[in-house]
Amino acid sequence: MISITRVLTFEEYAASNKLALRYGTLRRKCKFFVYLYAMPTLGLLLFLFATWMLIDTWKSSDTYVSWFIWMGGSLCWIFCPWFFRKRTRRSYKEQELHLPWTTEISETGVHSVIPGKAASHFEWTFFSSFVETSELFIILQRKRPIFITVPKDSLDPVQQIELRALLITNLKPVA
Known part of the structure; x- marks a missing residue:
């Protein structure tokens, strides 16, 4: 025995949490990949596109408020890994692993x-x-x-x- x-x-818990998600069920693997890799990448591309469209519509004096909304949404996607770490920290504290x-x-x-x-x-x-x-x-x-x-x-x-x-x-x- x-x-x-x-x-x-917390670092050990976060590392083991990522490995548990990575080697879990197919659904958990997909969620892990989408949340930590795909969404931030797509968010960055969307942010760049929305910024470009905002500048383009601003020059032509069209309505450009919707592009601010797109930029805000894309920022949420970019910060998905930060949200994941925050949720992991909350779980660590709730389980009182400290x-x-x-x-x-x-x-x-x-x-x-x-x-x-x-x-x-x-x-x-x-x-x-x-x-x-x-x-x-x-x-x-x-x-x-x-x-x-x-x-x-x-x-x-x-x-x-x-x-x-x-x-x-x-x-x-x-x-």
């Missing part, structure tokens, strides 16, 4: 405890896969946006090897 007690930083929490990983499953706030125990069958990065182990539940984050710097090398063996035994790694 591996027991880890530590505070999860408090010390304990995760125990054993042959039977994963048990997480935030003292005085929440406790959960999940069998291995609840999870579908795991992701290993250079900084984190992330245990994913594919059908729901639930994940357990284990930072590697909270483990010594022997525990990392033991955790990797437990994960490979019970789950499939994400390719």
Whole structure:
């Protein structure tokens, strides 16, 4: 059994949240791609087009108020990644992950405890896969946006090897 007690930083939570979305269901993958990549790119193009049309209609003394609306809408699209980060920060605070929490990983499953706030125990069958990065182990539940984050710097090398063996035994790694 591996027991880890530590505070999860927002950066670790944000990274694991992005990976959970990226390796989730097809719907979550599409939403992630559209919200963080496609909408800001299209928003920038729309903003440039609306600016060009605003200048063009302003010179010809036509009505140009609608182009201001287009520019405002495109700015909302450009700032989608900022909105995503703000929503992630709110979720981080609501879950109170800035408090010390304990995760125990054993042959039977994963048990997480935030003292005085929440406790959960999940069998291995609840999870579908795991992701290993250079900084984190992330245990994913594919059908729901639930994940357990284990930072590697909270483990010594022997525990990392033991955790990797437990994960490979019970789950499939994400390719």
